[in-house]
Amino acid sequence: MGKQEKIVSMFDEIAGTYDVANRVLSMGIDKTWRNKACNLAYSFYEKKSLDKIIDVACGTGDMIDYWQKTAKKANVEIKNIVGVDPSVGMMEVAKKKLPDVEFIQSGAASMPFEEGVADIISISYGIRNVVERQKAFDEFARVLKKDGLLVILEFTKNPKENMLDHVKDFYMNKVLPKIGGMISKNKEAYTYLPNSIDEFLTTENLCHELKQAGLEPIYVKGFSMNISTLFIAKKL
Ligand SMILES: C[S@@+](CC[C@H](N)C(=O)[O-])C[C@H]1O[C@@H](n2cnc3c(N)ncnc32)[C@H](O)[C@@H]1O
Structure with missing residues (x-):
């Protein structure tokens, strides 16, 4: 089994407990x-009517749920929202939670969409798992409309500079595997989770790779002591 297949089969195995573990671990x-x-x-993005949002590495569908909830409050109409993931196990959980949403089994590097159809593509805590990352960024640029947005949430690698960084490191490397493993x-x-963050x-560097694909970062910010970073990039 190749590296990518191993990652996907690991998500298939933990799909049933993913949501509970996620809520507990992220508190x-x-x-x-x-x-x-x-x-x-x-x-x-400013537009109030969107033709298509694609949530890549959608997993159990949490991000889709948030796109829909926040759209209502922001008075944005989403004509079509699609979840994409190579793990059937993860998407089965998503389908139960969001029966009206379309889910497609696919990896990020090559997706079954026409060119220039998406207003927004999101990938939350997923890009770390994509082995062919640069190919995926090229693919996102192909599928996005001009001026469309790529929204990435990810745990990026940060230098350990102060006491809090070491506390965070201890939590990620020692506490998280124990609790996650138990659940x-x-x-x-x-x-795999802390290791993949360390290797990420x-x-x-992520901004540099985005630019190479013609995706211009317009907003980049770390949240909660830089545990999670948000990137919003515009298709030029
Ligand atoms: C940590 S989960 C994140 C799920 C969801 N986006 C969330 O925020 O909870 C990572 C997801 O990436 C998916 N994944 C793994 N390799 C992928 C690839 N090459 N392309 C797209 N998704 C992939 C996994 O199947 C898994 O569902």
Whole structure:
């Protein structure tokens, strides 16, 4: 099994307990990060009627739920919203929660959409798992409309500079694998999480890769002691 297949099968294995583990491990803070991402994207994009939002690496569908909830408050109409993920297990959970949404089994690097159809593409805590990352950024640029937005939420690699960074590091490397492992009965999956963050890009490098694909970062900000970073990039 290749690296990408292994990652996807790991998500298939933890799909059933993913939501509970997520809420416990993030202590609910991920809700505020998702809310911020959606609200800011709507305010940057300005249009009040969107043809299509594609949530890539949609997993159990949380981000789609937030796109829909925040759209109502912001008075934005979404004509079509689609979830994309290579893990059937994760999408089965999503389908139960969001029966009216369309879900498509696909990886990020090559997606079954025409050119220039999406107003917004989002990927929350997913890009770290995409082995062919630069190819995926090119693919997002192809599928986005001109001036369309790519919204990324991700745990990026940060230098450990102060005491709080070490506390965070201890939580991610020691506490999280234990709790996540207990809930999911799959310690390996929750050891993969901090390791994949350590192996991932810094904020600067990610911005550089986006620019190479013709996606211009217009808003980049770390939240909650830089645990989570939001990137909003515009298709030029
Ligand atoms: C940590 S989960 C995030 C799920 C969801 N977006 C959220 O915010 O809760 C990562 C997701 O990335 C998916 N994934 C793994 N490899 C992928 C790829 N090559 N392309 C797209 N998604 C991928 C996994 O199947 C999994 O559902």
